[in-house]
Amino acid sequence: MNGGVVVLASGTGSLFQAILDSEIGPMVCCLVTDVPDCGAVEIARSAGIPVQTVTLTGRLSRDDWNRDLVTAVARWNPALIVSAGFMRILGPLFVDAFPNRIINSHPALLPEFPGAHAVRDALKAGVTRTGCTIHFVDHGVDTGPIIVQESVEIEPHDTEAELHERIKAVERVLLPATIKQLLQSN
């Protein structure tokens, strides 16, 4: 590994901001998003980080979108690709283009509660503990090899937003630390 870090994000971008604010912030070479006007894009612009937008419009097949995503990411020759709140499933075309180089932060203790509504699903299931997982991305949905996990207690009257915010507070520390470790070990 000798390139920088490409971050994929679709939302508020608080994990992206935490990466930028960390020791490995200077390694971030590009934000790739599927949502042109999301918070992560604002953060990138303020930080002077290049943004590449690859939207999944009706005219694109999933395969074509994945190909466009490969093109957008490959030009940076990244050492690591970090999915930090990227809310689309990365297809085999994309995953196979960057073997062992894509990681994802997920707001649950995988294999429990994969998918787009992990926090809501944990609350519905009535568990007393959830957390976050950082894992390599494979062809499944949140099924790749787990790198690290940390638990978060669920309080009796937690709303989805309150619980998610406490999980994100953990992710904002764990994700930059994990990126740093992975970059150093390669």
Ligand code: GAR
């Ligand atoms: C994080 O909790 C991340 O784990 C989650 O989106 C949030 C992004 O927060 N990702 C997923 O749920 C992916 N399935 P942010 O927009 O504040 O960085």
